């Protein structure tokens with residue numbers, strides 16, 4: 001549970017950082033272990049496919065990931081916990097492991113979320129893992145791709161469909177590794193959640209608010225230690241910094257909204273994470289959760305594309 005001062009800060013500033021909100025041993029370590037296993041499997045597969053010269057089993061997670069990344073093995077969709085917004089195929093990779101499912105349902109997370117949006121909590125399917133390589137390693141073509149490179153200024157409402165504009169969504173940005181201004185932590189514009197929707201421009205790689213509209217001097221970096229969580233309002237303007245360190249920067253961004261409100265991604269599956277009124281509707285079966293995503297993938301693979309945002313980039317400010 002958050003204190004009333006913390007809840008007030010969230011509403012006043014549009015964001016709230018809480019150190020040690022999660023329990024490292026219960027919430028974070030199992031996820032790290034799960035990704036370690038996933039990387040084991042991926043390296044074996046990449047070696048079998050002749051794309052990687054060895055599995056680098058003896059190397060720690062990060063060094064292995066660097067070797068795979070340098071060899072051109074794309075890991076981000078295998079690691080991500082949602083499907084991409086376009087180009088979904090019947091075999092598009094997605095990670096739907098039990099440790100991630102437990103993180104989505106962490107009682108520590110849900111208690112805090114309850115303080116912000118009430119006790120009827122839906123896990124919104126706009127969710128990602130971002131394991132971002134250091135600047136020394138990152139390819140030029142990846143610098144502006146938000147799962148591996150920098151994330152441009154945006155509002156989470158602005159990157160969802162307008163049916164969710166009135167949804168009382170909260171974003172929860174979870175630090176898995178230390179997040180610092182040097183390694184690309186998030187930065188926010190305090191109180192920007194009260195300024196209304198800004199123009200977003202669509203580029204090949206991501207949506208973003210034109211830099212000219214951002215008062216850079218007011219931007220506030222939000223460093224966090226592993227297990228710390230940054231909560232923010234869907235209208236809060238935020239971006240990541242670049243990863244100028246020599247290590248990976250690893251975070252999850254998860255979202256929740258009151259049960260029954262539009263998620264902004266109707267073609268992706270959410271689930272009831274907590275219901276005080278109707279506990280029997282809570283989803284606690286990871287296989288069922290995975291099935292929901294795989295069914296959505298089958299459906300998306302059969303259509304040409306779905307609308308995921310409202311912007312057309314014809315505005316001169318987008319030029």
Ligand SMILES: O=C(O)CCC(=O)C(=O)O
Pocket residue numbers: 130146150151156171172173186238239240251253254
């Ligand atoms: O971690 C990032 O780079 C971006 C995260 C983000 O935009 C979010 O949490 O809404």
Ligand SMILES: [Fe+2]
Pocket residue numbers: 154155156238
């Ligand atoms: Fe965001």
